[in-house]
Amino acid sequence: MGVFAGPDINENGLVLALDAANPKGYDNYENLVKNSQTFENWTANGSRATITTNQIVAPDGSLTADMIEDANSNSGFKNLYQYITITSTETYTASLYVKAGTSDWANFYFDDTKVSFQFSTETILLDPNSGNLGGTGTATAGFDNVGNGWYRLYLKDVYASSAFRPFGIWTGANSQTYNPSYIGDPQYNFYIWGAQLERGSSVTDYYATTSTTKTRGTTWGDLSGNGNNGTLVNGVGFGGGNGGSLSFDGVDDYVTLGTPSLMNGVQVPLTICVWAKANALGSYNVLWGVDKSTTGGGLYSMLRVDFGQIRYFTTNYLGGIQVNGNVFSVSTGVWNFYAVTVSGTISSPSVTIYLNNSSSTLSYSTLSSSPDLTVDFRIGSNQRAGEDWNGNISNALWYNRALTSTEIQQNFNALRGRYGI
Secondary structure, eight states: OOOOSSTTOOOTTEEEEEETTOTTTOOOOOBOOSSTTOGGGSEEGGGOEEEEEEEEOOTTSSSOEEEEEESSSOBSOOEEEEEEEEOTTOEEEEEEEEEESSOSEEEEEETTEEEEEEEOSSOEEEOTTTTTOOSSTTOEEEEEEEETTEEEEEEEEEOSSOEEEEEEEEOOOSSSOSSOOSBOOTTOEEEEEEEEEEESSSOOOOOOOSSSOBOOOSEEOOTTSSOOOEEEESOOEEOOSTTOOEEEESSSOEEEEEOOGGGTTTOSSEEEEEEEEESOOOSEEEEEEEEOGGGTOOEEEEEEEETTEEEOBOOGGGTOEEEESOEEEOOTTSEEEEEEEEEEOSSSEEEEEEETTEEEEEEEEEOOSOOOOOOEEEESOOSOTTOSOEEEEEEEEEESSOOOHHHHHHHHHHHGGGGTO
16 A cells, blocks of 8 residues: 555555645646747847846746847837647646846736736836736736745636747836837846746646646546556646646546446445535536446446535446435535545445535435446546536545544545645
């Protein structure tokens, strides 16, 4: 048995342990920008934006930050850029580290999403005329103060169509406009480092690239040591925040676990634990599902939120039980710990469901005593249209025994600080 990296997680009977915040389980690094800190390799508009390499200490402590400045006194754009292929309906977050030089303004853009930043003695301001949005109205923009005069600027947007789109930086202007057209002056300069473009709505750790980009992995590694790895399907994104999570779009995203032999279908006893946040809740919202459509069985759920309340539900095709009745109202926009324990037998089970540190024992109806092992276990979906999870899932555990209420409380307490509970 492997060692799950969360503190005080019960390992006895642990069959599956997934954690998107643990780099041993999920490779969350992505940077779709080439030459992310060697800006001399970017395209300069009309060769008028000049880069002087390795001028000052970068945020990581290395002498690798470049200076960008006007190359002549002509009016017009002074910018660096590169083109990046993006996919329609995906959310992208662009970011760049900047530090003041002699310039008053820095203008940062990704495609038609633009924002101007003004340096001051203590901070930088987003465009005071237009607020923090530029270009499309769906974009968001902001900055993080990372110390030593450095700020990490970011832009987030979702694009309706796939395209080859520009990512770049304008030299500073004595202006609050997004499209500076002015008489240039080589004295206007500032420092740049660490350009990054990633899928998802969060700014994550910077990953340096050269001539090759870096994309996130599609495997969600099982930390239990049992090899029950998940595979990300249909563009499951990295949600960032709270150490890291996977983001599901509520349309077709899911993680497939295949048919792990150690799970032996849905038999008892068992325990399922999930940390998740809902962005939206419809009638049926699957956290842990089952797909048996390829062998004629149908599409079913093991743990889902119905009409804003939790339901545990399995089917006769799985040799399982059905729990009747909903408990615990669930809100959007907040993290919750969900757990289900099943003890006894399929013909006479005892089912308890937990939300954070509250529990309720549910009624049930017996279905079948012949478990089917040819199902596809899924996280975030059961492949039935309209039942996919819309939000984030960070952590999922499966045990081949029913944890006690004390053990469930220990698992809840182990990670609650990560999610602000």
